[in-house]
Amino acid sequence: MTDQQTVAPPAPPEEPGTRSPRRSRGDGSHARNFSAGFLAKLVLVALVDALGVYGILTALAVESWGIVAFLALALVVVNWVYFSRRAVPGKYLVPGLLFLLVYQLFVMAYTGYVAFTNYGDGHNSTKSDAIESIAIQTETRVEGSPTLPVTVVRSGDELGFAIVQDGEVEVGTADEPFAPVDGASVDGDRATAVPGWEVLGFAGIAEDQEAITALRVPLSDDSADGSVRTQDGSTGYVYQPTLVYDPETDTFTDTATGETYTPSDSGNFVSEDGDRLTPGWRVGVGFDNFTRVFNDPRLTGPFLQITAWTFVFAALSVATTFALGLFLAIVFNDPRVRGRKVYRSLLILPYAFPGFLSALVWKGMLNPKFGYINEVLLGGADIPWLTDPWLAKVSILMVNLWLGFPYMFLVCTGALQSIPEDTIEAARIDGAGRMRILRSMTLPLLMISVAPLLISSFAFNFNNFTLIYMLTGGGPNFVGTPVVVGHTDILITMVYSVAFESGTKQYGLASALSILIFVVVGLIAWLGFRRTRTLEEI
Amino acid sequence: MADTAVKRDLQLRGRRWWLEVGWRHVVAIVTIAACILPLLYVLSASLNPGGTLTGSNQLFRTIDLENYRDLWGRGYGSWFVNSLVVSTVTAVGTVLMGGAAAYAFSRFRFQGRRSSLTGLLIVQIFPQMLAFVAIFLLLLSIGDVFPVLGLNSRFGLIAVYLGGALGVNTFLMYGFFNTVPRELDEAAKIDGATHAQIFWTIILRLVAPILAVVGLLSFIGTFGEFIVAKVVLQRPEEFTLAVGLYFWAADERTARWGLFAAGAVLAAIPVILLFLFLQKYIVAGLTAGSVKG
Numbered sequence: 001m002t003d004q005q006t007v008a009p010p011a012p013p014e015e016p017g018t019r020s021p022r023r024s025r026g027d028g029s030h031a032r033n034f035s036a037g038f039l040a041k042l043v044l045v046a047l048v049d050a051l052g053v054y055g056i057l058t059a060l061a062v063e064s065w066g067i068v069a070f071l072a073l074a075l076v077v078v079n080w081v082y083f084s085r086r087a088v089p090g091k092y093l094v095p096g097l098l099f100l101l102v103y104q105l106f107v108m109a110y111t112g113y114v115a116f117t118n119y120g121d122g123h124n125s126t127k128s129d130a131i132e133s134i135a136i137q138t139e140t141r142v143e144g145s146p147t148l149p150v151t152v153v154r155s156g157d158e159l160g161f162a163i164v165q166d167g168e169v170e171v172g173t174a175d176e177p178f179a180p181v182d183g184a185s186v187d188g189d190r191a192t193a194v195p196g197w198e199v200l201g202f203a204g205i206a207e208d209q210e211a212i213t214a215l216r217v218p219l220s221d222d223s224a225d226g227s228v229r230t231q232d233g234s235t236g237y238v239y240q241p242t243l244v245y246d247p248e249t250d251t252f253t254d255t256a257t258g259e260t261y262t263p264s265d266s267g268n269f270v271s272e273d274g275d276r277l278t279p280g281w282r283v284g285v286g287f288d289n290f291t292r293v294f295n296d297p298r299l300t301g302p303f304l305q306i307t308a309w310t311f312v313f314a315a316l317s318v319a320t321t322f323a324l325g326l327f328l329a330i331v332f333n334d335p336r337v338r339g340r341k342v343y344r345s346l347l348i349l350p351y352a353f354p355g356f357l358s359a360l361v362w363k364g365m366l367n368p369k370f371g372y373i374n375e376v377l378l379g380g381a382d383i384p385w386l387t388d389p390w391l392a393k394v395s396i397l398m399v400n401l402w403l404g405f406p407y408m409f410l411v412c413t414g415a416l417q418s419i420p421e422d423t424i425e426a427a428r429i430d431g432a433g434r435m436r437i438l439r440s441m442t443l444p445l446l447m448i449s450v451a452p453l454l455i456s457s458f459a460f461n462f463n464n465f466t467l468i469y470m471l472t473g474g475g476p477n478f479v480g481t482p483v484v485v486g487h488t489d490i491l492i493t494m495v496y497s498v499a500f501e502s503g504t505k506q507y508g509l510a511s512a513l514s515i516l517i518f519v520v521v522g523l524i525a526w527l528g529f530r531r532t533r534t535l536e537e538i
Numbered sequence: 539m540a541d542t543a544v545k546r547d548l549q550l551r552g553r554r555w556w557l558e559v560g561w562r563h564v565v566a567i568v569t570i571a572a573c574i575l576p577l578l579y580v581l582s583a584s585l586n587p588g589g590t591l592t593g594s595n596q597l598f599r600t601i602d603l604e605n606y607r608d609l610w611g612r613g614y615g616s617w618f619v620n621s622l623v624v625s626t627v628t629a630v631g632t633v634l635m636g637g638a639a640a641y642a643f644s645r646f647r648f649q650g651r652r653s654s655l656t657g658l659l660i661v662q663i664f665p666q667m668l669a670f671v672a673i674f675l676l677l678l679s680i681g682d683v684f685p686v687l688g689l690n691s692r693f694g695l696i697a698v699y700l701g702g703a704l705g706v707n708t709f710l711m712y713g714f715f716n717t718v719p720r721e722l723d724e725a726a727k728i729d730g731a732t733h734a735q736i737f738w739t740i741i742l743r744l745v746a747p748i749l750a751v752v753g754l755l756s757f758i759g760t761f762g763e764f765i766v767a768k769v770v771l772q773r774p775e776e777f778t779l780a781v782g783l784y785f786w787a788a789d790e791r792t793a794r795w796g797l798f799a800a801g802a803v804l805a806a807i808p809v810i811l812l813f814l815f816l817q818k819y820i821v822a823g824l825t826a827g828s829v830k831g
Binding site for chain 1: 558559562563565566569570572573574576577579580583590591592594595596634635636638639641642646648651654661663664665666667668669670671672673674675676679680682683684697698700701702703704705708732733734735737761762764765769780783784787788795798799802805806809810813814817
């Protein structure tokens with residue numbers, strides 16, 4: 001793994017010096033003094049402004065108020081920082097901080113927010129979106145309505161219908177309701193040519209048949225008015241929703257049966273008999289996502305097993321890699337061994353090989369039927385390395401040992417070499433034996449520099465998504481769980497499975513599990529800092 | 539005294555040599571064999587034309603570059619380019635933004651400096667990828683406004699990676715910036731240099747080694763990043779190598795194993811070269827901050 005994270009203890013910031021930001025005035029006005037740097041800044045900020053304004057306008061159009069507010073604020077800050085003389089440090093911090101704010105701090109906070117909602121398939125959007133799509137989904141052809149001659153038209157990639165209403169040609173598309181067009185020609189009750197649109201003949205209709213039969217052109221902006229659809233590309237029918245929304249009572253009424261559906265706390269319209277209309281919308285569900293894993297007995301067992309395995313996996317990974325790495329470091333930390341440099345370069349090859357590739361190569365080698373390990377090394381054995389719950393765990397630990405020991409070897413070698421020779425020499429003179437020196441001198445001294453790395457290695461393996469996902473994909477799977485998880489899943493792969501790979505996407509539940517990981521990682525780091533401090537007092 | 543001990547020990551012979559030194563070579567050879575075997579295996583599989591998993595088990599039975607030729611018609615080329623572009627842009631952006639932030643923290647004294655440093659320290663504890671669900675949802679919304687920065691876009695992916703730039707690297711750079719004597723910028727300032735001139739022409743040149751290390755580490759890290767790339771990129775032509783090769787290898791039954799192996803070998807070469815070249819810096823970077831003094 002090339003991206004072992006290091007938790008660096010805080011380098012004590014220097015005390016503020018005597019310097020203060022430059023505040024000279026007078027001679028340096030930009031208005032009189034155009035340097036190349038100033039022009040470059042002007043162009044860059046102008047570009048950012050242009051993009052920002054474009055973004056604000058588009059965001060207004062799609063009604064993303066959060067993005068509008070953020071962009072407006074960001075533009076004010078950027079322009080102030082880069083054209084004010086008082087914000088010199090800001091000029092260097094703003095770009096990085098903006099990215100940090102959006103893609104790290106915001107997403108962390110957003111995880112927290114989503115964890116308390118039922119965001120996911122069936123609850124993807126707002127209530128008004130849900131009302132509109134319910135109305136559209138339940139549209140049926142109006143009984144006894146007359147047929148409507150339609151002309152299929154196209155402009156670029158966009159398909160539309162042209163119809164004749166009261167002698168006037170109207171054109172509409174999936175997004176734009178029917179609106180009158182000037183200058184179109186009519187033959188009888190059918191439009192034959194529409195300016196700006198290409199009229200499709202039989203061949204054109206046949207080519208795009210699927211898109212045309214799926215096309216729904218609304219009659220007006222109000223989804224309750226219904227739409228025009230066609231089956232054959234020449235005759236259309238008016239479709240109207242059988243469920244009608246009444247904004248005053250905030251209910252849906254079925255026009256056929258008269259049944260009413262009222263909004264429920266869980267973000268769905270529900271009838272008195274308990275029939276639910278889909279889709280629903282996003283609502284806050286409190287701690288439901290957090291308690292769900294304990295309230296649903298089909299989830300509790302797997303969840304507890306996965307949590308336990310995550311800790312075991314991370315702890316054993318650190319222990320095995322550290323043990324082997326330390327052993328090798330001690331073995332080769334002897335000037336009498338010739339060729340140590342060559343050995344060292346070859347030993348770190350697994351660490352230099354990109355981690356995701358190693359996991360995939362091992363997956364192939366461990367394949368029970370055709371893999372190299374079973375076929376060649378074990379002479380045609382049939383050992384289910386990746387499909388037996390226990391063996392899969394062993395395989396994962398072995399592969400992670402292969403991947404991880406070079407890192408520990410490098411770290412331990414470095415730490416061993418930094419232990420002063422005379423301290424060891426003094427112990428030897430005092431009559432300490434080899435084992436005694438190792439146990440009482442070398443190891444404690446080594447731990448000072450290595451312990452924080454062990455802790456960060458634990459945190460890294462705790463979230464080692466790539467290895468698990470690529471090697472076993474979490475399998476072999478548990479049977480009968482509502483989400484697809486398996487014996488070798490760790491928490492972060494479980495989050496992925498809940499969010500994206502379990503049929504219905506449940507972002508709320510996935511985020512709640514992420515929060516759990518955040519808490520654990522935070523605790524580990526806190527322990528790490530404390531441990532560093534106590535060790536440094538030695 | 540140590541030297542004479544070494545000389546004496548080098549003359550060890552026979553049983554004594556085996557007990558003191560020889561077994562260490564045995565350990566080395568066994569471990570190295572275990573290290574290299576999978577790498578040899580993938581190299582051999584890549585040279586075995588039309589190789590399936592079974593067909594690849596006899597190491598170096600045939601040597602043929604057919605797999606390497608076949609790679610290019612199947613999207614591998616664009617994955618490679620995507621990976622290089624995404625990793626390079628991320629590395630350059632990381633170096634620039636991290637360097638600028640480290641300069642501000644190291645050379646200016648402003649309100650909130652200490653708390654920002656502490657804040658960064660706390661933020662870097664939590665890897666960005668933990669929030670991949672929220673990243674997905676965020677990009678889903680951004681895509682409505684800026685499709686270029688939304689899902690399924692390399693630029694969107696780069697922007698996400700750049701979000702993690704400040705947290706991880708600023709401290710490494712900050713420490714290094716502090717070692718550049720302030721007298722240098724004082725002198726330049728007396729000569730009339732602006733803060734921007736000092737940054738671009740003096741400081742950045744002096745800290746070039748750390749910039750190179752941070753840039754290359756960021757490159758290697760981004761090159762192997764999988765989960766965020768998998769979440770953000772959904773169309774094969776936008777894939778990076780990590781995502782694309784995963785799909786090839788995940789497909790076990792078909793005959794793509796040889797192709798995957800060839801792709802893996804090519805993908806690994808730049809990283810291994812960078813790594814061997816950077817070996818000592820990487821070790822220094824790994825232990826930076828953890829060793830006292």
